[in-house]
Amino acid sequence: xxxxxxxxxxxxxxxxxxxxxxxxxxxxxxxxxxxxxxxxxxxxxxxxxxxxxxxxxxxxxxxxxxxxxxxxxxxxxxxxxxxxxxxxxxxxxxxxxxxxxxxxxxxxxxxxxxxxxxxxxx
Amino acid sequence: xxxxxxxxxxxxxxxxxxxxxxxxxxxxxxxxxxxxxxxxxxxxxxxxxxxxxxxxxxxxxxxxxxxxxxxxxxxxxxxxxxxxxxxxxxxxxxxxxxxxxxxxxxxxxxxxxxxxxxxxxxxxxxxxxxxxxxxxxxxxxxxxxxxxxxxxxxxxxxxxxxxxxxxxxxxxxxxxxxx
Numbered sequence: 001x002x003x004x005x006x007x008x009x010x011x012x013x014x015x016x017x018x019x020x021x022x023x024x025x026x027x028x029x030x031x032x033x034x035x036x037x038x039x040x041x042x043x044x045x046x047x048x049x050x051x052x053x054x055x056x057x058x059x060x061x062x063x064x065x066x067x068x069x070x071x072x073x074x075x076x077x078x079x080x081x082x083x084x085x086x087x088x089x090x091x092x093x094x095x096x097x098x099x100x101x102x103x104x105x106x107x108x109x110x111x112x113x114x115x116x117x118x119x120x121x122x
Numbered sequence: 123x124x125x126x127x128x129x130x131x132x133x134x135x136x137x138x139x140x141x142x143x144x145x146x147x148x149x150x151x152x153x154x155x156x157x158x159x160x161x162x163x164x165x166x167x168x169x170x171x172x173x174x175x176x177x178x179x180x181x182x183x184x185x186x187x188x189x190x191x192x193x194x195x196x197x198x199x200x201x202x203x204x205x206x207x208x209x210x211x212x213x214x215x216x217x218x219x220x221x222x223x224x225x226x227x228x229x230x231x232x233x234x235x236x237x238x239x240x241x242x243x244x245x246x247x248x249x250x251x252x253x254x255x256x257x258x259x260x261x262x263x264x265x266x267x268x269x270x271x272x273x274x275x276x277x278x279x280x281x282x283x284x285x286x287x288x289x290x291x292x293x294x295x296x297x298x299x300x301x
Contacts, residue, residue, distance in 0.1 A: 001297065002297055004276050005276070007273065007276035007277050007287070008277075010290060011277045014287075033131075034135070035132050035189070035190045035191040038123065038131055038132050039194075043242070046248075050285070064248075066249045068183065069185045071186065
């Protein structure tokens with residue numbers, strides 16, 4: 001049975017591992033989590049981003065957060081990736097698409113064009 | 123929405139938007155009744171606003187003209203023969219905040235299942251580490267609980283939304299459910 005006291009041990013272990021977040025080349029993933037996003041399936045998309053970022057050891061460079069209405073409800077679930085001055089808007093996402101975005105874009109710097117809003121609006 | 127846990131996530135996002143620093147989620151469940159009580163210490167609403175929020179054409183967001191979250195929640199409760207009661211005290215009154223209390227009749231054919239409440243809670247803890255969440259789920263008298271303030275007491279300056287801590291919290295809650 002887990003006890004809260006265990007957390008103190010985890011804290012000790014983590015203290016030695018805590019690295020400072022590297023702001024050079026850092027990226028922010030923001031997932032839309034308003035009513036439209038939640039209804040369309042944003043929860044598993046956000047979970048997939050968090051898990052994959054951790055799995056690929058990108059936590060120091062990539063932050064994953066959520067926001068309210070982005071204004072393009074028909075395209076939900078939506079995630080925006082901010083790096084420096086650029087923003088890439090990914091639309092109609094699923095957990096699997098999120099995994100691919102982490103592997104190709106966040107890890108290797110290659111935007112997944114077919115998931116972007118630009119591809120849908122042609 | 124497919125599960126009430128998604129509506130609950132949606133309503134709690136309103137508390138976040140209201141600037142709450144403490145959000146409580148208490149679920150009481152018996153064989154035929156589900157009561158969900160969401161409270162926050164955010165900026166609250168005036169009496170007139172409380173009357174308007176059940177209207178889908180009322181919203182505070184500027185990107186669209188409709189706000190479906192509260193109307194969806196009310197519909198989900200009413201279609202089971204239940205109800206939603208919303209009380210609010212607007213800042214700057216010292217006890218500012220909002221309470222959304224919903225009752226669902228589980229034995230009704232139109233009852234939407236509660237679904238994955240833990241997932242909704244984890245999304246909020248991950249996204250808003252500065253906010254304290256007080257979660258209690260009482261099922262036929264037995265309680266599952268998670269108060270982020272208690273977690274933070276133990277972990278000091280380690281962020282509560284670090285992957286390892288989140289994983290621990292999820293297992294801690296799931297273990298309580300299993301018992």
